[in-house]
Amino acid sequence: TDVNNTKYDNLPPGKYTFKVKSCNNEGIWNIEPATFSFIVKSPFYKTWWFIVGCILGGAGVIITIFRLRLLQIKRKQKAEFEQQVEISKAELKALRAQMNPHFVFNSLNSIQHYILNSKGEEAAKYLNKFAKLIRLILNNSEKTTVTINEDIEALTLYLELEKMRFDNKFNYVIHVDKAIDGDYDEIPPMLIQPYLENAILHGINPKEGMGQIDLKISLVNQFVKISVIDNGVGREKATRLQSLQPAARHKSLGMKITKERVRILNNMHQSNLNVNIIDLYNDKKEPIGTQVDLYIPYIK
Numbered sequence: 151t152d153v154n155n156t157k158y159d160n161l162p163p164g165k166y167t168f169k170v171k172s173c174n175n176e177g178i179w180n181i182e183p184a185t186f187s188f189i190v191k192s193p194f195y196k197t198w199w200f201i202v203g204c205i206l207g208g209a210g211v212i213i214t215i216f217r218l219r220l221l222q223i224k225r226k227q228k229a230e231f232e233q234q235v236e237i238s239k240a241e242l243k244a245l246r247a248q249m250n251p252h253f254v255f256n257s258l259n260s261i262q263h264y265i266l267n268s269k270g271e272e273a274a275k276y277l278n279k280f281a282k283l284i285r286l287i288l289n290n291s292e293k294t295t296v297t298i299n300e301d302i303e304a305l306t307l308y309l310e311l312e313k314m315r316f317d318n319k320f321n322y323v324i325h326v327d328k329a330i331d332g333d334y335d336e337i338p339p340m341l342i343q344p345y346l347e348n349a350i351l352h353g354i355n356p357k358e359g360m361g362q363i364d365l366k367i368s369l370v371n372q373f374v375k376i377s378v379i380d381n382g383v384g385r386e387k388a389t390r391l392q393s394l395q396p397a398a399r400h401k402s403l404g405m406k407i408t409k410e411r412v413r414i415l416n417n418m419h420q421s422n423l424n425v426n427i428i429d430l431y432n433d434k435k436e437p438i439g440t441q442v443d444l445y446i447p448y449i450k
Contacts, residue, residue, distance in 0.1 A: 163192040254284065263315070276314050283307040290339040298367060298374075299332035301339060305365065308343055312350050320354045320361030327368035337374060337446050338415060344408040345378040345442045353382020353440055369448060376444040384437030385429055423447060 169183040194200050261280065264273035286304040290296050302324060309322050326332055346363065354361030366377040382388070409425075416423050428441040 161190045163190050163196075165189050272314065276311060279307055279311050279314075283311065287340070293339060295336035296339045297333055298326065298330060298335050298337060301337060301342065302326070302332065302367075304340070305342060305346065309346065309363070312347075316350065316355060320350065320363055322363040322365065324365045325367070327366075329369040330367055330374070335374065335448070337376075338411070341408060341411065341446075342376055342378065342444065345444070349378055349380035349382060349440065349442075352388040353380040353384070356383050356388060357381070370445070372448050373445040374448045376446065378442040378444075379430075379439065380441075381439040385427070385440055386437060 166188055168186040168188070171179050171183045173179040261273055261276055264270075264276055283304060286300070286307065290300065290304065306324065313320060313322070342365070346365070349363055350361075354363065362381045364377070364379040366375075366379070368375050368377075412423055412425065422445075424445050426443040426445075428443065429437060430439045430441055432438050
């Protein structure tokens with residue numbers, strides 16, 4: 151045939167040898183065919199390096215998108231958390247502001263009691279201690295935490311005032327464990343006072359005879375453990391006595407505020423600050439007081 155070219159379309163990748171025989175005008179064919187070897191390469195988009203590159207590139211894009219999304223979520227959560235912290239700080243500040251006038255009101259009532267009963271000297275002593283305590287409260291009111299010694303100073307003044315108010319009806323002991331550094335370790339201010347107040351008003355006051363309050367501060371694992379122990383009438387009898395007194399049926403404002411403060415502090419610091427109340431009994435199963443254990447996360 152008089153053909154001097156040929157065409158092969160869509161040859162798959164691989165090695166090829168093209169062989170051809172030809173003849174002259176006299177019809178004589180050459181014995182050995184002419185050969186030509188060549189290689190058909192795969193298109194770049196089918197090469198292993200391109201496929202691997204696409205896979206790695208795709209994975210990189212997915213990971214980048216995932217990380218950006220994760221970062222966006224974290225930023226949003228952080229912004230929401232910071233906003234919540236700011237709200238909690240405002241709420242906490244408002245609660246501390248409520249605590250101060252609540253305590254001041256009770257103290258002023260005691261001063262009024264002394265004056266109305268013509269006890270001028272006692273009123274002067276009480277007023278002097280009260281002024282010192284108010285100064286401490288005002289100094290601590292803007293602080294989120296105070297040293298344990300600073301809080302104990304305020305609590306000691308408070309207990310002295312209450313002891314005077316209730317005509318020395320109780321004694322108290324404050325014990326701080328040696329593992330505690332009172333000048334360095336810190337706790338939220340005015341967190342213990344409401345439990346002391348509750349022990350005095352509802353445990354010791356209705357009791358016949360001398361009362362005793364023990365305040366113990368120790369280090370347990372990663373917590374500062376604060377125990378308020380009284381030898382009062384116990385929660386059951388205290389509740390029964392309160393039910394017989396219409397004026398005393400309201401829930402203690404100090405306890406209510408403290409419970410809310412504990413909730414907010416946990417939200418702010420993502421901590422597990424908690425309070426355990428234990429009813430104490432003697433061998434005859436008779437109530438002999440109450441113990442309140444307050445656990446505050448310890449960070450040194």
